[in-house]
Amino acid sequence: MSNVESFQVMYSRYFKQVYASAFSVIKDRELAQDAVQETFLKAYRHFDSLEQHDHQEAWLKTISRNVAIDMYRKRCREMNIYGALREAYKDETDVERTIVDQDFLHGLLSSLELVNRQELLLVYEYGLTYEQLADYQQTSISAVKSRIHRAKQKLRGVALRGSAGTLYLSAK
Structure with a gap:
């Protein structure tokens, strides 16, 4: 067999x-x-x-x-972070929260290398498929998937470190 x-x-x-x-x-x-x-x-x-x-x-x-x-x-971990973020921002208005979220996202994206930032924006902001991005970059779909995955992992790590710091500062 x-x-x-x-x-x-x-x-x-x-x-x-x-x-x-x-x-x-x-x-x-x-x-x-x-x-x-x-x-x-x-x-x-x-x-x-x-x-x-x-x-x-x-x-x-x-x-x-x-x-x-x-x-x-x-x-x-994700639920604890989400709950802590929700608690930290509960007294802010929607406009304040939107501004904070946009600043936070901008800071996260700026932590990436330019190539990774562009790939994420092309896929998630402009709606390109992995196939379209691979065609545009003249590379394989698996290479695009790997780079997107690594960029998202880096963002996740930076976000966790950043949100913990933000929560610590807001708790003082």
Whole structure:
């Protein structure tokens, strides 16, 4: 039996257990489904490294639990930041909040290299598809996706550091 066939058998055999394991941590159906997808992607990438196929269920449950815990922690961090931001801005008017948000976004975007900033703006502000941007830049779609992903990760990191600093300053 080939690796693909073995993996398909493993998927159909252990899908329910992996979902139950993820759901027991996250307590959210959609996030649990995302965790299952991520679990099986990781399992597929490392399927060759599993020497004893007798331990597939334990291996998958461990991956699933770890992925679910990571997703749960990420969701908690995002909810804490969102709640803290909402609390910090609750007394401001909509106009003040819009100005603060625009300044914050401008600061975030200016932290990126010019190329990454342009790519994000072309995709999210002007609505270009990844295919159109790849055509324009004469590069592959996967290269565009990678650069956009890295730029968004950098923005996320800068935003988290910046919003924490903003919250600290506003709490004084």
